[in-house]
Amino acid sequence: MQAARAVLAVTHGPSLVAVSFLHGFALLGFGLAIIGDRYPSWLGWAGLGVGAVTAAAAAGQYLDPDLVPGFLIYGALASILAQLWLLGVAVAMLRRARAAA
Numbered sequence: 001m002q003a004a005r006a007v008l009a010v011t012h013g014p015s016l017v018a019v020s021f022l023h024g025f026a027l028l029g030f031g032l033a034i035i036g037d038r039y040p041s042w043l044g045w046a047g048l049g050v051g052a053v054t055a056a057a058a059a060g061q062y063l064d065p066d067l068v069p070g071f072l073i074y075g076a077l078a079s080i081l082a083q084l085w086l087l088g089v090a091v092a093m094l095r096r097a098r099a100a101a
Contacts, residue, residue, distance in 0.1 A: 016062040024055025
């Protein structure tokens with residue numbers, strides 16, 4: 001049991017920093033780029049929203065491990081909402097490419 005707690009303590013910070021950068025700040029940047037381009041602006045704003053919430057939740061969880069349940073960050077935000085947003089971006093890009101062809 002002590003080994004499991006040690007592994008949890010060691011991986012807690014790097015894991016949350018990775019989620020914050022890979023899913024939070026990346027979606028913030030992509031959302032800003034989409035808003036400034038000719039893609040639907042709602043798609044960019046959705047990326048900004050999901051990215052901001054993910055980055056804030058990961059930072060909050062890093063500072064206070066009991067702030068929110070981990071499944072909200074790793075499950076709902078990073079694994080579901082961020083991936084659905086990326087799927088929406090892919091669909092928008094494919095539609096734009098087909099219209100240009």
